[in-house]
Amino acid sequence: xxxxxxxxxxxxxxxxxxxxxxxxxxxxxxxxxxxxxxxxxxxxxxxxxxxxxxxxxxxxxxxxxxxxxxxxxxxxxxxxxxxxxxxxxxxxxxxxxxxxxxxxxxxxxxxxxxxxxxxxxxxxxxxxxxxxxxxxxxxxxxxxxxxxxxxxxxxxxxxxxxxxxxxxxxxxxxxxxxxxxxxxxxxxxxxxxxxxxxxxxxxxxxxxxxxxxxxxxxxxxxxxxxxxxxxxxxxxxxxxxxxxxxxxxxxxxxxxxxxxxxxxxxxxxxxxxxxxxxxxxxxxxxxxxxxxxxxxxxxxxxxxxxxxxxxxxxxxxxxxxxxxxxxxxxxxxxxxxxx
Amino acid sequence: xxxxxxxxxxxxxxxxxxxxxxxxxxxxxxxxxxxxxxxxxxxxxxxxxxxxxxxxxxxxxxxxxxxxxxxxxxxxxxxxxxxxxxxxxxxxxxxxxxxxxxxxxxxxxxxxxxxxxxxxxxxxxxxxxxxxxxxxxxxxxxxxxxxxxxxxxxxxxxxxxxxxxxxxxxxxxxxxxxxxxxxxxxxxxxxxxxxxxxxxxxxxxxxxxxxxxxxxxxxxxxxxxxxxxxxxxxxxxxxxxxxxxxxxxxxxxxxxxxxxx
Numbered sequence: 001x002x003x004x005x006x007x008x009x010x011x012x013x014x015x016x017x018x019x020x021x022x023x024x025x026x027x028x029x030x031x032x033x034x035x036x037x038x039x040x041x042x043x044x045x046x047x048x049x050x051x052x053x054x055x056x057x058x059x060x061x062x063x064x065x066x067x068x069x070x071x072x073x074x075x076x077x078x079x080x081x082x083x084x085x086x087x088x089x090x091x092x093x094x095x096x097x098x099x100x101x102x103x104x105x106x107x108x109x110x111x112x113x114x115x116x117x118x119x120x121x122x123x124x125x126x127x128x129x130x131x132x133x134x135x136x137x138x139x140x141x142x143x144x145x146x147x148x149x150x151x152x153x154x155x156x157x158x159x160x161x162x163x164x165x166x167x168x169x170x171x172x173x174x175x176x177x178x179x180x181x182x183x184x185x186x187x188x189x190x191x192x193x194x195x196x197x198x199x200x201x202x203x204x205x206x207x208x209x210x211x212x213x214x215x216x217x218x219x220x221x222x223x224x225x226x227x228x229x230x231x232x233x234x235x236x237x238x239x240x241x242x243x244x245x246x247x248x249x250x251x252x253x254x255x256x257x258x259x260x261x262x263x264x265x266x267x268x269x270x271x272x273x274x275x276x277x278x279x280x281x282x283x284x285x286x287x288x289x290x291x292x293x294x295x296x297x298x299x300x301x302x303x304x305x306x307x308x309x310x311x312x313x314x315x316x317x318x319x320x321x322x323x324x325x326x327x328x329x330x331x332x333x334x335x336x337x338x339x
Numbered sequence: 340x341x342x343x344x345x346x347x348x349x350x351x352x353x354x355x356x357x358x359x360x361x362x363x364x365x366x367x368x369x370x371x372x373x374x375x376x377x378x379x380x381x382x383x384x385x386x387x388x389x390x391x392x393x394x395x396x397x398x399x400x401x402x403x404x405x406x407x408x409x410x411x412x413x414x415x416x417x418x419x420x421x422x423x424x425x426x427x428x429x430x431x432x433x434x435x436x437x438x439x440x441x442x443x444x445x446x447x448x449x450x451x452x453x454x455x456x457x458x459x460x461x462x463x464x465x466x467x468x469x470x471x472x473x474x475x476x477x478x479x480x481x482x483x484x485x486x487x488x489x490x491x492x493x494x495x496x497x498x499x500x501x502x503x504x505x506x507x508x509x510x511x512x513x514x515x516x517x518x519x520x521x522x523x524x525x526x527x528x529x530x531x532x533x534x535x536x537x538x539x540x541x542x543x544x545x546x547x548x549x550x551x552x553x554x555x556x557x558x559x560x561x562x563x564x565x566x567x568x569x570x571x572x573x574x575x576x577x578x579x580x581x582x583x584x585x586x587x588x589x590x591x592x593x594x595x596x597x598x599x600x
Contacts, residue, residue: 013596068428072431074595075592075593092434093434096434101432103428111353112352112353113352120345123345125433125435126342127342153356
């Protein structure tokens with residue numbers, strides 16, 4: 001049985017439809033008109049225990065709304081959600097014990113208390129026994145280096161410190177499912193690395209993770225499954241590596257030669273690849289499909305023509321693929337594997 | 340229970356963070372109290388008005404002050420802000436009942452309010468002379484009435500703060516509540532000073548229990564029998580509002596819109 005299941009999940013927000021300016025606002029007082037905005041549109045999603053799912057989409061696509069529906073914060077307009085077979089509104093208390101939520105832009109720490117106290121309040125809220133609590137805290141400390149921030153008052157934390165403390169706060173009760181909504185927003189690279197390492201450690205322990213992020217580096221190497229949402233609909237749901245294989249086949253070999261070589265000669269020796277001159281006349285870029293030619297073959301072919309000084313291969317990232325999906329250049333729906 | 344105790348403790352500790360704020364607040368309410376005492380002293384200097392003599396009014400004002408200070412530091416601002424800003428989302432994923440959790444927080448903040456009342460009333464009594472405490476049964480009734488005041492006031496504040504789900508604005512709601520509360524509770528002037536029909540409405544409203552009921556019982560202006568009725572009305576409102584607020588909360592959740600992160 002899937003641990004998270006959504007069927008025909010829909011959320012419609014009603015927004016006041018006011019005309020421009022003061023006149024519009026006054027008119028709205030007498031003739032109230034509303035506009036329906038469909039934030040999430042009949043989403044079907046099921047996540048198995050232990051899966052790490054990346055949930056991505058452009059701004060306003062409905063990512064956060066989905067997370068709030070899946071965690072029982074928002075009541076769906078239509079459709080239903082089951083967490084571990086439970087109804088998130090009706091069984092709110094039980095569900096709360098099984099899920100952990102982190103909203104990167106919000107904190108669940110007590111603003112006026114030291115982090116240590118905030119975590120202790122959460123420990124009591126969730127009824128975690130002291131031994132387990134100490135064990136978890138020690139483990140979080142290993143990766144997140146909590147020690148230095150435990151005595152700091154909530155409102156005096158820097159963003160990076162706050163996020164680390166909030167991660168601990170979201171996981172202190174050992175939830176089975178964790179929703180991470182923009183967990184690395186605004187963090188510097190060093191903290192991001194640490195936080196990502198932490199994600200991997202909780203995933204490896206069998207926690208189900210749903211990760212929403214604009215920073216696709218959060219996703220690569222962490223999530224196996226990719227779900228893309230746009231305008232409230234899921235436009236792709238499938239294997240992350242498969243997407244890369246299918247849509248990120250192009251490799252670029254950058255070479256620097258000892259002497260200039262005529263472009264025609266290069267092209268003739270590399271059929272099926274595109275060769276262009278880069279910033280200087282001894283630097284070339286070779287674009288090829290990795291299913292037609294390997295990087296090794298390309299290098300060998302070039303080495304037969306001239307002395308190579310240097311070379312490097314660029315792999316496109318999942319970021320490129322998703323960017324192309326957002327811009328409408330790629331339509332995954334028709335070709336991508338669907339679940 | 341452990342969860343709610345933890346919440347109460349957290350507020351109790353947070354309250355300490357605002358020592359300076361509290362000290363300033365103490366100064367403000369003290370000045371207000373002194374001003375009210377001075378005004379009524381002049382008004383009642385010659386003769387009693389509507390049956391209130393100056394010594395009685397002095398006691399009335401002190402009880403009104405105490406009643407007004409209880410549950411005043413309750414984080415209605417914080418709760419309203421969390422609803423309007425969407426931070427309430429995080430309260431919703433906690434394994435606690437929202438209403439009970441907020442009530443626990445209110446209880447946690449009580450100690451500092453009681454301390455404040457002790458200081459102000461103590462100083463005032465030291466300066467203006469002691470008061471005669473009522474006899475046993477009336478005193479017991481007064482204590483019960485003051486205890487009921489805590490959930491009653493909490494529920495009125497809580498319920499009106501829930502209106503933020505609909506109004507998307509808190510200041511207006513708060514002002515309206517304060518205006519109604521001040522007038523109908525007898526905090527501004529004793530209910531006996533209001534026009535007859537309004538006094539009757541006020542007496543049966545939940546607001547009378549916020550000031551008028553404990554003050555009248557303490558003063559002995561109502562006998563124990565009548566006092567019992569007034570306290571029963573308080574209790575009735577507590578129960579009614581407790582369940583009413585639950586319905587409101589459920590309806591409010593359906594209206595909840597949380598934008599962004």
